[in-house]
Every structure is written in C-alpha cells, then in structure tokens.
Amino acid sequence: MILRARLAQSLSRQVRTTHTGRVPAVRKDSSAVQPFSEIPGQWKNSVANLYTFWKMDGLRNIHRIMVHNFNMHGPIYREKVGYYESVNIIKPEDAAVLFKAEGHYPKRLRVEAWTSYRDYRNRKYGVLLKDGEDWKSNRIILNKEVISPKMQGNFVPLLDEVGQDFVARVYKKIERSGQNEWTTDLSHELFKYALESVSHVLYGERLGLLLDYIDPDAQHFIDCITLMFKTTSPMLYLPPALLRHTGARIWKDHVEAWDGIFNQADRCIQSIYRQLRKNPEASGKYPGVLASLLMLDKLSIEDIKASITELMAGGVDTTSITLLWTLYELARHPDLQEEIRAEISAARIASKGDVVQMLKMVPLLKGALKETLRLHPVAVSLQRYITEDIVLQNYHIPAGTLVQLGLYAMGRDHRIFPHPEQYRPSRWLRSQSHYFRSLSFGFGPRQCLGRRIAETEMQLFLIHMLENFRFEKQRQVEVRSTFELILLPEKPIMLTIKPLNASR
Numbered sequence: 001m002i003l004r005a006r007l008a009q010s011l012s013r014q015v016r017t018t019h020t021g022r023v024p025a026v027r028k029d030s031s032a033v034q035p036f037s038e039i040p041g042q043w044k045n046s047v048a049n050l051y052t053f054w055k056m057d058g059l060r061n062i063h064r065i066m067v068h069n070f071n072m073h074g075p076i077y078r079e080k081v082g083y084y085e086s087v088n089i090i091k092p093e094d095a096a097v098l099f100k101a102e103g104h105y106p107k108r109l110r111v112e113a114w115t116s117y118r119d120y121r122n123r124k125y126g127v128l129l130k131d132g133e134d135w136k137s138n139r140i141i142l143n144k145e146v147i148s149p150k151m152q153g154n155f156v157p158l159l160d161e162v163g164q165d166f167v168a169r170v171y172k173k174i175e176r177s178g179q180n181e182w183t184t185d186l187s188h189e190l191f192k193y194a195l196e197s198v199s200h201v202l203y204g205e206r207l208g209l210l211l212d213y214i215d216p217d218a219q220h221f222i223d224c225i226t227l228m229f230k231t232t233s234p235m236l237y238l239p240p241a242l243l244r245h246t247g248a249r250i251w252k253d254h255v256e257a258w259d260g261i262f263n264q265a266d267r268c269i270q271s272i273y274r275q276l277r278k279n280p281e282a283s284g285k286y287p288g289v290l291a292s293l294l295m296l297d298k299l300s301i302e303d304i305k306a307s308i309t310e311l312m313a314g315g316v317d318t319t320s321i322t323l324l325w326t327l328y329e330l331a332r333h334p335d336l337q338e339e340i341r342a343e344i345s346a347a348r349i350a351s352k353g354d355v356v357q358m359l360k361m362v363p364l365l366k367g368a369l370k371e372t373l374r375l376h377p378v379a380v381s382l383q384r385y386i387t388e389d390i391v392l393q394n395y396h397i398p399a400g401t402l403v404q405l406g407l408y409a410m411g412r413d414h415r416i417f418p419h420p421e422q423y424r425p426s427r428w429l430r431s432q433s434h435y436f437r438s439l440s441f442g443f444g445p446r447q448c449l450g451r452r453i454a455e456t457e458m459q460l461f462l463i464h465m466l467e468n469f470r471f472e473k474q475r476q477v478e479v480r481s482t483f484e485l486i487l488l489p490e491k492p493i494m495l496t497i498k499p500l501n502a503s504r
C-alpha cells in the first residue's frame with residue numbers, strides 16, 4: 001500500500017514536471033492516424049526518469065509500474081528510462097499487430113549484460129542471443145529436437161521418472177518430520193527438481209539431485225543462476241560496458257555467476273561427448289537432446305554447447321517458480337485442487353498406463369498452469385523490434401521501434417480477463433476466444449525454445465504430486481511478485497504437504 005501511494009505520488013509529480021502540459025491523448029476512432037510524437041508517456045527526459053525510477057525502487061517494481069502507467073496513459077504509452085526506450089501496449093489485438101510485423105528474423109530486446117559476458121569470455125551466443133540468419137538456421141535445427149510435438153514422447157518417460165522420485169522424496173521428508181505432514185518453503189526442492197528434469201532431457205542422464213547427498217557443484221550451479229538473474233536487471237538500464245570499465249561490483253558478480261553456469265554445463269557436455277566418442281553405437285533408446293544433436297551433425301559443436309547451456313540455465317528458476325505459484329494457488333483453492341485431482345485420476349484410468357495419452361486428458365490441469373502464468377508470469381513483458389511501420393491505438397509507429405507487450409499488466413486487466421484477481425483455470429476451457437491472450441511462452445518462431453520441456457515437466461510434476469498429496473496453506477496472506485529479471489515471489493511461500501492416503 002505504502003509503495004503504491006508513493007509510486008502514484010512520485011509518478012504524478014513527474015507528469016506535472018516532465019509532460020508538456022498536454023492531457024494524455026485520447027483515441028478518437030474516426031480521426032486520422034496520430035504521429036509517433038503524440039504518444040503519451042514520459043520519454044523526453046531519460047536521465048530524470050532513471051533517477052525517479054531508482055528512487056522508487058523501480059527495479060523491483062517494474063511490473064507494478066507498468067500497470068500504473070497503463071492506468072494513467074491508457075492502452076499505449078512511450079517510455080525512456082536510462083538507455084532503454086520502448087512503446088508499451090497491453091491489448092491482445094495490438095499484440096496481434098505487433099507479431100505480424102516481427103519479420104522473418106524476430107528480434108527482442110538485447111540483454112546487453114548477457115551478450116557482454118559472452119564477448120568478454122569469448123564464448124559463442126546460443127539461440128537465446130543470436131539474431132538474423134545465424135539465429136534462424138540454428139533455431140530450425142533445434143526446433144526439431146527440442147520443441148516439436150513429436151519429441152514429447154521421448155521426453156515423457158525421462159520426466160515421469162523424475163516426478164516419481166520427487167514424490168518418494170516428499171514421502172521421506174514427511175516420515176522424518178514424525179508428524180505425518182511437512183510444512184516447508186518448497187523452492188529449494190523445486191530448483192533441484194527442475195534442474196534434474198531438464199538435465200535428464202538434455203543429457204539423457206540423471207544428476208542425482210533428489211538424493212540426500214548432492215553434488216556441491218550442482219548446488220553451486222543453481223545458486224549461480226539466481227545470482228545471474230539478480231545481477232542482470234540493473235544492467236538493463238545502464239550499459240554493462242560502463243560498469244565493466246569502472247570495475248563495478250554488479251558486473252563482477254555477473255561474470256562470476258555466468259562462469260559458474262558455463263563451467264558446470266561444460267562438465268556435463270564434456271562427459272556426454274566423451275561417452276559418445278567411446279561408444280558411438282546407437283542403443284535404440286532415446287539418448288537425450290545433446291547426444292541427438294551431436295549425432296545429427298548439423299550444427300557446430302560450439303553452437304550446440306552454447307544453446308544447450310542456455311536451455312539448462314533457462315530451465316531452473318523459470319519452471320520451479322511457476323510450480324511453486326501453482327501449488328500456492330491450489331492450496332488457497334481446496335475445491336479446485338480436488339477437482340483437478342479428480343480429472344487426473346480419471347485420466348490415469350482412461351489412459352491405461354500410457355502417459356503421453358494421459359497428458360491429452362487433463363485440460364483443467366493445463367488451464368491451471370496457464371492461469372498461474374497469467375497472474376504470475378515469468379516474463380514481465382514480450383518485446384519485438386518491428387520491421388515495418390504499423391498503427392497501434394491509432395498512432396503511427398515507425399519500423400525499428402522496440403514495442404513491448406505488458407504481459408503482467410495484461411493478465412491483470414479486467415477488460416481483458418473478467419475478474420482478473422480470481423484464479424480460475426476453467427476460463428481457459430471455454431471455447432470462447434483466447435485470441436492473443438495465452439502468451440506466457442511468447443509467440444511465433446521466436447517463442448520459448450524450452451516450452452515443450454517446461455510444459456511437460458510441470459504437468460507431470462503436478463500429476464504426481466496431486467495423486468499423492470494434499471496442499472494446504474496456513475494463513476491467507478497475499479504474496480506479491482518482485483522483479484529480478486524474471487518475476488519471483490517477494491517472500492517465501494510456506495506450504496503444508498499431507499499424504500492423501502493416511503495409511504501409507
């Protein structure tokens with residue numbers, strides 16, 4: 001509340017001083033297209049904006065500031081903070097126009113901190129950071145191995161095994177508690193689950209993170225990812241090159257984090273590579289994404305390594321936090337939890353042990369994941385540099401502009417989602433239009449490469465957990481999001497886990 005008041009205050013002060021006295025432009029449907037310079041917003045004094053932004057702790061509140069800006073300016077506004085300049089939109093129809101103008105080589109905001117590290121250490125970009133023809137040719141090959149629906153059948157058994165092991169681990173924890181229940185902040189267990197899952201798919205091998213003793217290097221890798229995200233966000237607004245040359249702490253921490261990530265990924269990749277050279281014979285069993293790519297021999301080893309590292313690093317905090325938010329929502333909605341559990345057990349019976357089949361019979365569970373990502377998106381926004389002139393909300397936007405869709409703000413807008421504050425997975429079932437509303441993984445050829453792995457991993461986790469446990473929450477306190485490049489819960493979420501079958 002205090003923050004919100006402060007935010008409103010300082011933002012309105014800013015309007016009075018930096019805006020030229022004109023009231024925010026109102027869209028007149030019949031009028032001629034308005035010029036780019038007429039778009040409302042604070043884009044004239046980027047240094048002052050950056051200062052206000054820092055003062056308000058804007059960094060951690062970027063998502064709430066966007067909501068605030070849409071409330072103040074309407075469905076489109078222009079903004080410049082530090083060296084970061086964009087046009088922001090919120091409406092699904094505008095998102096459709098944006099994505100139609102993304103061109104053949106869609107480009108999103110370049111995260112300079114990430115590219116600077118690669119340049120500094122002389123490492124190749126993977127598809128996360130590549131652009132143009134190089135991006136396209138790598139992405140096409142990776143798509144077949146990582147995101148094509150055909151591959152899901154290969155991933156399912158690997159992910160299912162990790163899900164089962166997680167259940168066994170939770171039973172053990174419950175037993176050890178001596179109370180027939182376990183109250184905990186599950187985030188650290190979920191990080192391990194997520195890394196174990198994505199590694200099993202990428203390397204076809206287990207890391208053993210769900211055992212009692214775990215490899216300290218693997219734990220270090222997890223810590224490095226969190227640090228990498230945390231140190232990225234301040235560098236969105238200040239050029240990393242500047243920080244690098246002034247010897248800033250933030251840059252040093254960032255380098256250390258990526259070093260830890262690359263060292264661990266290199267170790268995993270090397271070990272698979274060596275095995276493959278010793279024993280190149282295909283066993284018939286699916287060997288994992290890395291070995292498939294190496295045997296396919298269509299990308300250079302350096303390109304493969306770069307993208308595999310990105311998939312591994314991108315697959316930890318993202319899925320684990322989404323699962324944590326989902327358990328939090330299900331704990332707050334016990335009836336819904338029961339309903340999804342019933343859907344799962346019906347699907348289990350009807351699919352007769354065929355897990356791939358089963359995943360096609362759980363629409364409410366899938367709706368729950370969409371609903372989680374609507375309220376608690378991993379990415380606060382989606383961006384594209386448009387490749388042609390377009391018109392948004394009756395304003396002319398020239399080619400080359402960075403246009404940003406406020407995903408968090410869109411998910412909480414009552415004009416787009418009726419009763420947005422309510423967690424209602426069934427809203428995704430109805431045959432009514434979801435036109436450009438389900439965008440948590442992005443859209444089109446540049447959408448999240450890890451999407452298929454993430455979705456399957458999260459669905460299987462929830463299936464196994466709901467088949468075995470009930471989730472409860474002690475107090476009904478609202479947990480808000482905080483921005484550390486991705487959106488995270490601002491405080492720990494405590495859950496109580498109880499076995500469903502008390503006789504066990």
Ligand code: 2DC
Nearest residue numbers: 109111236310311313314318379380381382485486
């Ligand atoms: C953050 O203003 C807010 O998928 C910025 O798995 C704009 C921006 C640019 C790039 C986005 C980032 C935001 C959020 C996190 C994203 C990232 C691109 C990829 C990354 C959306 C919206 C993420 C989480 C990847 C991370 C991969 C990993 C190896 C670093």
